[in-house]
Amino acid sequence: MFDLRPVGYVIGLLVVTLGAAMLVPLAVDVWAGNGHWPVFAQSAIVTALAGGLIALACANGAGAGLSLQQTFLLTTGVWLVLPAFGALPFVFGVTEARAVDAMFEAMSGLTTTGSTVLSGLDTLPAGLLMWRGLLQWLGGIGIIVVAMVFLPELRVGGMQIFRAEAFDTMGKILPRAAEIATRISSIYVGLTGLCALAYLGAGMTPFDAVVHSMTTIATGGFANSDASFSAFGPAVQYWAALFMLLAALPFVRFVQFTAGTARPLLRDSQVHGFLGVAGVVVLLLTAAQVVREGALAEETVRGALFNAVSILTGTGYASADYMQWGAFAALVLFFAGLIGGCAGSTSCSIKIFRYQLLLASIRARLARINAPHGVFEPRYQGRPVSEEVMNSVIAFFVFFVVTLGVLSVALSMTGLDFVTSVSGAATALANVGPGLGGEIGPTETFAGLNDAAKWMLVFAMLLGRLELLAVYAIFTVTFWRA
């Protein structure tokens, strides 16, 4: 078997970082004067100490770079270990959460899923709300780095199509990969700042503006109120829709944009495809609502726009109880959640580029049916797509659909009803947040589910966030033999 220490070393350092991040909610609680800060002091000490010990224990194995196996293990390991420590404040704090609930909340945070088991959010200590926002925000930037650096390297889910591209076209502007990561982070911080300012200007309190801007740009969906975004006015909702859309675009294009070239952003097939789909989903939902209400009220259009964008981008805020909008709206939102945003953003799910690649493949296939002796290869962004990328995309799609089916059945086995099982599996796997139906719908929480179902959903969030194959690969026998 290969050396586990380099993996442990990096994970240890990241756990220490997470412990340091707990100083932020600690400071918030001190500032709020609610007496809740010792929870974060405790959590930070436990986390930092544990992380330090892990890193020390593995330190003499670190240094020489990571093998493929080690990289796989690191990717999954990070998203397994960090939630365990991120869960501590929910256990130690006023929420007094049991292990399963704390783990659910932390995993939902770090994977930017946004399903919650907590209610009475409006009365929670500010520090805990900040911690939920911070988990999503850190998870968001974490996943962009993983998606840009790790997944292409691991050749998982077709993400390798962005390897050459990101580093090639970026190479002309920015010489080094580390600088790319820095620039991406600046964009991430910058967008979050802009979003916070917009929310502030539209009437949010400074605290709400900061926390919600973090969960918006992470397409996370945690809110500070049980009412989610129906707690806010029209202006806030419009700004939120705009920033959710921006957060679902490829961040590398923003880097290029701020470096002075708007062209890559404007000519990106993913961006075109995503905005097109967003337009269609918003239009379908608006039309359905207008027909239903019998009038074209601003509130109707805004409700359709906000919730369509929220689900399509995988954010998961709700500004209305769309379970009351009928089966058509529910189905449109269900499938929108299975589409998702652009690769290289914080949004998850199957993603636009995979549908585009599958479509290109099928188009090439139909052309071949019509002219059996012609040569037709699928193209994307004007370039031919390698067989390997196409196979990866297909493996991802099949795995996603089959996992969704198996997970739905497994959930129903714990006693959940049909709609809760299917929509719960989908919302966890696609990291969207809310499900459908009376139990886990947009106005409900996941608190009432049984423990077995919660653990399954925790695993599903992890699977979905890491594009399935990165996790599945480590379950194969040959993986450990290599």
Added chain:
Amino acid sequence: MFDLRPVGYVIGLLVVTLGAAMLVPLAVDVWAGNGHWPVFAQSAIVTALAGGLIALACANGAGAGLSLQQTFLLTTGVWLVLPAFGALPFVFGVTEARAVDAMFEAMSGLTTTGSTVLSGLDTLPAGLLMWRGLLQWLGGIGIIVVAMVFLPELRVGGMQIFRAEAFDTMGKILPRAAEIATRISSIYVGLTGLCALAYLGAGMTPFDAVVHSMTTIATGGFANSDASFSAFGPAVQYWAALFMLLAALPFVRFVQFTAGTARPLLRDSQVHGFLGVAGVVVLLLTAAQVVREGALAEETVRGALFNAVSILTGTGYASADYMQWGAFAALVLFFAGLIGGCAGSTSCSIKIFRYQLLLASIRARLARINAPHGVFEPRYQGRPVSEEVMNSVIAFFVFFVVTLGVLSVALSMTGLDFVTSVSGAATALANVGPGLGGEIGPTETFAGLNDAAKWMLVFAMLLGRLELLAVYAIFTVTFWRA
């Protein structure tokens, strides 16, 4: 554009054949003395005349064999035109069906779907019941021929993997393709006869035994009673389960078996996979029912066995109202319907061999992840699978899933609820028969749906039966340009 006449000629001849087939229910009604026979006389005359005129009009274009485009058009054309004529007895007869209902019933028959818009089956004239059975029986043998000869030629849905195989291994036993078709038909007739004898022995009336044996071997699912198979005793239900399973196996293996070689049947990966899946589905459903009932009663096990086999094979009989069995049973049956039986049988849906091929592809891909420089090609039945077959299978899978999603949304747009929309789309596309929920569940009919929904389902049955791509291909621009 290419010459349409050779297509019209074959379709015309098949319409004449369908008209001739109407003499069977005519004879049944005469024998029953119910005075309903003129309906079939009228229908037969209209059908035979129309078919004759079509064939005559196209006769001088016939002869030289079919091009690829013509073969595509013929395949879809047959399954569009024959139902239109097969619908006539429902329009002319006591059912006095409107166009949409008659077309629904006939399409459901010829595609062996088995969803019905008729109720009061127990009091229908014998001729009409015979006609429903005959539509499914003719549709069943028709689809085996299409699947064995046409689809491999059209290289649709990965069916080409059976081209070489069928003709190679068969070649050693039977020299000519026409003889293959004859042998397959003999098996089909033989199995139907055996099934009828079994039903007769188990207590069915001769008429019921004949009609139900036809709809069993066609995995069609039309029954002579609103109560479906709950109208019959345990012995009939066990026999039905056995014959449904047999009808979902590759018929070419039976040909080899009767020619003296059991080996191909016993060593077929599809057969192993299918029986394995059947075992798991039956076990899951039985376990769920035993837990539910708290006792291992014969009736419980039989109910689970019968309905699991009925849905997995895509037959669609019901011996119990399994909507009362809870969400787990509903989900297991829902996904079982999306698995289906073996290629080269009368059963439809995604089919076992496609899952096996997708699994082989993913296994090869995982192996490659673990050892990036190794060469791993997917294998099936011990042979490497060509890139082209794999792509076809994948295109099929993606098309199936996406069509299912779009169709669900479209159905909900006509006002159907969530479960009815999704399960209705699935049951039509997979040619299973019953849906889920209170509207189209196992004890209900499709009569209450609105016309728009019915037409969508008619199209979905056609799409599913012809493996989607055979139909989609003719909607492309390049198809007509070729």
